Amino acid sequence: xxxxxxxxxxIPEEPRYLDFPHLPDNAxxxxxxxxxKYSSTLTKDHDFPGAQxxxxxxxxxNQEAMKNSPHVGVASVWxxxxxxxxxxxxxxxxxxxxxxxxxxxxxQYNTIGVSDAITMGGEGMRFSLQSRExxxxxxxxxxxxxxxxxCIALPGCxxxxxxxxxxxxxxxxxxxxxxxxxxQVGYSKLLRKPINISTCYEAHGAYLYNTLESxxxxxxxxxxIMDDIEQHACPGAGACGGMYTANTMATAIEAxxxxxxxxxxxxxxxxxxxxxxxxxxxxxxxxxxxxxxPRDLLTKKAxxxxxxxxxxxxxxxxxxxxxxxxxxxxxxxLTIDDIQRxxxxxxxxxxxxxxxxxxxxxxYEIGGIPSVMKLLVAANLLDGSIxxxxxxxxxxxxxxxxxxxxxxxxxxPLSNPIKETGHLxxxxxxxxxxxxxxxITGKEGxxxxxxxxxxxxxxxxxxxxxxxxxxxxxxxxxVVRYEGPKGGPGMPEQLKASAALMGAKLTNVxxxxxxxxxxxxxxxxxxxxxxxxxxxxxxxxxxxxxxVTISAETNELSMNVSEEEIRRRxxxxxxxxxxxxxxxxxxxxxxxxxxxxxxxxDLF
Numbered sequence: 001x002x003x004x005x006x007x008x009x010x011i012p013e014e015p016r017y018l019d020f021p022h023l024p025d026n027a028x029x030x031x032x033x034x035x036x037k038y039s040s041t042l043t044k045d046h047d048f049p050g051a052q053x054x055x056x057x058x059x060x061x062n063q064e065a066m067k068n069s070p071h072v073g074v075a076s077v078w079x080x081x082x083x084x085x086x087x088x089x090x091x092x093x094x095x096x097x098x099x100x101x102x103x104x105x106x107x108q109y110n111t112i113g114v115s116d117a118i119t120m121g122g123e124g125m126r127f128s129l130q131s132r133e134x135x136x137x138x139x140x141x142x143x144x145x146x147x148x149x150x151c152i153a154l155p156g157c158x159x160x161x162x163x164x165x166x167x168x169x170x171x172x173x174x175x176x177x178x179x180x181x182x183x184q185v186g187y188s189k190l191l192r193k194p195i196n197i198s199t200c201y202e203a204h205g206a207y208l209y210n211t212l213e214s215x216x217x218x219x220x221x222x223x224x225i226m227d228d229i230e231q232h233a234c235p236g237a238g239a240c241g242g243m244y245t246a247n248t249m250a251t252a253i254e255a256x257x258x259x260x261x262x263x264x265x266x267x268x269x270x271x272x273x274x275x276x277x278x279x280x281x282x283x284x285x286x287x288x289x290x291x292x293x294p295r296d297l298l299t300k301k302a303x304x305x306x307x308x309x310x311x312x313x314x315x316x317x318x319x320x321x322x323x324x325x326x327x328x329x330x331x332x333x334l335t336i337d338d339i340q341r342x343x344x345x346x347x348x349x350x351x352x353x354x355x356x357x358x359x360x361x362x363x364y365e366i367g368g369i370p371s372v373m374k375l376l377v378a379a380n381l382l383d384g385s386i387x388x389x390x391x392x393x394x395x396x397x398x399x400x401x402x403x404x405x406x407x408x409x410x411x412x413p414l415s416n417p418i419k420e421t422g423h424l425x426x427x428x429x430x431x432x433x434x435x436x437x438x439x440i441t442g443k444e445g446x447x448x449x450x451x452x453x454x455x456x457x458x459x460x461x462x463x464x465x466x467x468x469x470x471x472x473x474x475x476x477x478x479v480v481r482y483e484g485p486k487g488g489p490g491m492p493e494q495l496k497a498s499a500a501l502m503g504a505k506l507t508n509v510x511x512x513x514x515x516x517x518x519x520x521x522x523x524x525x526x527x528x529x530x531x532x533x534x535x536x537x538x539x540x541x542x543x544x545x546x547x548v549t550i551s552a553e554t555n556e557l558s559m560n561v562s563e564e565e566i567r568r569r570x571x572x573x574x575x576x577x578x579x580x581x582x583x584x585x586x587x588x589x590x591x592x593x594x595x596x597x598x599x600x601x602d603l604f
Contacts, residue, residue, distance in 0.1 A: 015331055017170055020144065025291050035070035035104070035288045038147045038173065043067055060105060072099050072284060073148040074108040075139050075167075077160040077180075082115035084157035084246060087237040087268055088180050091277050092154050095178065098281035099152070107146065111138035113157050116518065117197050117240065121462060121496030128159060129491045129516070130588040132325070133601045135163025136170065143171045150284050156180030156239055156268075161249035162322035165258065168294035169330040174287035175294050176389040177259050178280055179250040181268030182360040183238030190214045190228045197240045198354050201495055203229050205503025208465060212503075238268030242353030244518065247360050248315035249322060251369050252306035257297045257388030261397040265368030267361050286391045298330035301383050305394070307339060308382050311346035311422030313372070314355060317437045317517055317527055318493075320424065325598030336426045336435045336596050340555065343422030346381060348441065349412040355441045356418075358410045366408045370401035379414055418442065427526060427550065429558030430566060431512070431538050434530030435596040436557050438550065439517065444524045446552040448510045450475030452542050452559065456482050458515065461497050470501070476509050477548040481539050482576065483515030484532025485599045489579065489589035493518040498525055510550055512557070514539055514595075526550055526557060528595040534576070535594075541569035 021041050027034040036043065042051040043066050052066060060066050076092035079085055092108050099106035112134055119125040135155075143151050150173055153164035161177070168175040186195045192215050206212035207222050214220040239246035250264035260279055266272045286292070303323060310319045320339055327334035350372075351357050363369070376382035377395055384395025404411055412418055419442040427436045440446060453476050455461040461480050464470055470478070478497075485491045494511070495518030501509050502523055510524035511517070514532035517525050531537030542548070547560040561569075580586045591601040 018144065020147070033289050035285070036068060036149055037070070038149050039071040042147050065105065069103065069105045070149040070288060071105045071107060071147065073143055073146065073151045074099065074106050075111060075142070075151060075153040075164070076108065077111055077113050077135060077153070077155045077157070077164070079113055082113070082118060082157060083183060083234050083237050084115065084180065084239040085113055085160070088154045088156055091178065091180065091273070094274055094277040095152055095154065095280055098278040099284070102281045102285050104285070107148065109142055111135050113160055116158050116245075116493060120201070120493060120518065121458070125492035126488050126490030126585055128493065129485070129599060130584065130592075132159035132163040132166070132322070133588070135160060136166035139164060139167030140170045143167070143173060148173065150174040150288055152176055152178065152280055152284055154178045154180060156246070158245035158249065158318065161246070161253055162326050165253060165294070165298070165326050166329045168258070169298055169326065172293050172295050174284060174292060175258070176280060176284055176287065177253055177263070178276060179253075179259060179263045181238050181266050181270070181273045182247055182364075183241045184235050184267060184269065184361050185241055185359050186233045186235050188228055188232055190217065190220055190225050192216060194359070195229055195233050196242060196353060196359065197233055198242065198244075198495070198499060200229055200233050201499030202503035204496070205465070205500030207503070208500060209468060209504040211505065236269055241359040241361060243314050243316070243350065243360070244354065245316040245318040248310055248313075248319045251309050251313060251315070252319060252323070254369055255305040255309040255373065255382065255394070256302040257386050257394055258294070260390065261370050261401065262368050265360055265364045267364055283389055287389055290391050292387070292389060292391065295330050297387060297389070298326065298332060299386065300332055300334070301386050303327050303332055303334050304342060305383055305386060307342040308346050308376060311343050311348060311424065312376060312381070313350040314348055314352055314423055314441060317424060317439045320437045321516070321528060321595050321599050324596070325600050328598050328600060328603070339424060340426040343424050346422050347414060347417035348419040348421070348423045349414060349417045351410055351412065351418070355443060363410055366405055366410060367402050370398040371404045372411055373398050374401060374403055375411070375414070425552045425555055427555050427557040429556045430561065430563065431542060431548070431559055432529045432557045433538065434594060435528070436512075436526050436530065437528040438526040438552060438557075440524065440552045448475065448477070448524045448550045450477045450508070450510060450548060452477050452479050452544060452546040452548050454479045454481070454542055454544050458483055458492065458494050458497060465497060465500050465504075470506055470509065472506060472508060474508065477550070478509055478511050479539065479542050479548070480511070480513040480515065481533035481542070483513055484529070484534055485592040485595060486589045487532050487534025488515060489585045489592075491515050491595065491599060498523055512539075512548065512550070524550065529557070530594045530596040532594065536570060536573060536575065538566055538570070540573055541566060
């Protein structure tokens with residue numbers, strides 16, 4: 001055991017990780033830097049003969065490689081049954097081969113994931129957010145236990161990206177991320193238009209309210225149209241194609257400098273994605289030679305860049321909970337007030353789904369994210385001076401990429417934005433004294449007032465929608481509670497309900513929840529209400545008929561109920577019994593913190 005770990009027990013409470021014995025940062029041999037900084041603990045001399053025997057059996061070719069070659073972990077968030085992740089094993093093999101050609105040892109391993117689109121609207125969705133922690137725990141565990149000198153992570157679906165970055169911040173060894181890439185756009189012959197995963201949920205709303213029909217053939221039944229959408233929305237490998245959570249996080253992480261330039265907009269099945277995998281091997285060597293570590297890159301300036309890209313492109317509300325968790329893990333002081341501050345100054349300029357017309361694959365064709373970054377750096381909205389995994393600055397990384405074409409229509413001019421400020425708003429008030437996150441693009445207006453219609457759990461709202469019980473007409477604020485990190489448990493996304501409302505054209509409705517909404521959600525939606533209902537937050541005592549106000553103008557989420565009445569209601573409130581008491585969700589509910597602090601499980 002490293003003696004420094006015993007000494008840490010006497011240090012006042014602060015984020016602390018195990019120290020591992022390693023070579024000095026400036027260690028060299030024959031004038032060349034030694035890159036087997038951590039693995040040398042196992043492979044030098046004969047201190048760990050059993051470890052060396054196992055490594056020979058695993059594929060170390062000879063004694064020279066055993067004593068001198070660095071060990072690079074290749075962490076694929078791969079599993080079958082989900083297009084976002086099903087190709088990552090093959091991408092990882094390409095990375096492994098390229099790393100070995102650099103004279104290093106590459107060890108490919110795997111961690112788990114949960115498909116948000118597959119689990120949406122069901123009990124499986126409760127496992128989604130906590131998969132972020134499992135991914136972070138897995139990569140940290142393998143990197144540290146196996147004494148890897150560096151890590152290349154390949155995520156695909158939403159929670160994968162922050163999970164990988166949180167792991168990198170914990171072990172703090174040279175690392176980079178390769179985004180699995182976006183899916184191509186689907187197409188419906190019956191609707192005669194491009195479609196994507198979000199179309200499925202919005203069409204379901206139209207299906208329930210009997211307004212789903214083909215643009216050409218009125219003889220096609222609702223079921224035939226749904227079959228067509230389901231069969232053609234997702235044409236192959238890659239993450240959901242709009243500015244949903246996966247593309248939001250990949251774009252932000254590229255803007256932070258932890259990927260190669262272009263990673264976030266390169267489609268999953270393009271030759272360019274394979275070239276990126278090869279290039280990553282050269283880049284991780286650069287990180288090791290220059291001792292570029294994740295926490296060197298995960299700075300306040302880098303997180304500001306992430307927020308700028310998220311606001312400019314209309315990114316997901318889920319980005320908020322992930323940025324907070326990534327920052328806290330890296331020891332960066334980032335709060336929900338920083339998110340509002342950046343939103344106040346950054347215009348929303350991208351006509352991208354879910355609120356817009358185009359997809360990430362379309363953006364790739366006109367230059368991709370690097371070309372958008374060039375626009376924002378030139379306008380002094382994005383910091384091009386931050387360091388990156390390439391050893392160059394962000395500005396240097398994007399120099400050779402083209403500027404956006406003059407005739408393109410996906411990214412609006414800064415002088416003519418869709419909205420002059422960001423679409424993500426932090427709201428507070430007597431429903432959410434600890435904060436809430438609203439996604440208001442401006443297309444729906446900036447203020448909404450209506451009567452509360454309260455549902456304990458998302459399933460109750462889904463059942464009401466299935467029965468057609470949500471009426472057109474008077475303004476309604478649908479309040480879905482007991483779906484927070486602890487109460488859900490798992491803070492599930494509620495795209496099924498939000499998309500169904502859009503599909504049914506229920507424009508008289510706003511949504512408020514202590515759970516989350518999908519990156520594909522749009523409309524007047526507010527999530528991440530803190531404190532959540534399960535811990536006795538005021539949302540627990542909202543009643544049917546209370547008048548609720550949602551305002552992006554005053555950053556307010558409130559009900560027309562006096563503080564005295566709220567206290568009286570809370571005094572009568574009884575904490576519900578835990579939904580689960582064993583297994584991973586019970587453990588998660590016990591450990592997890594609130595959404596305004598990232599819904600983390602290791603803040604004790």
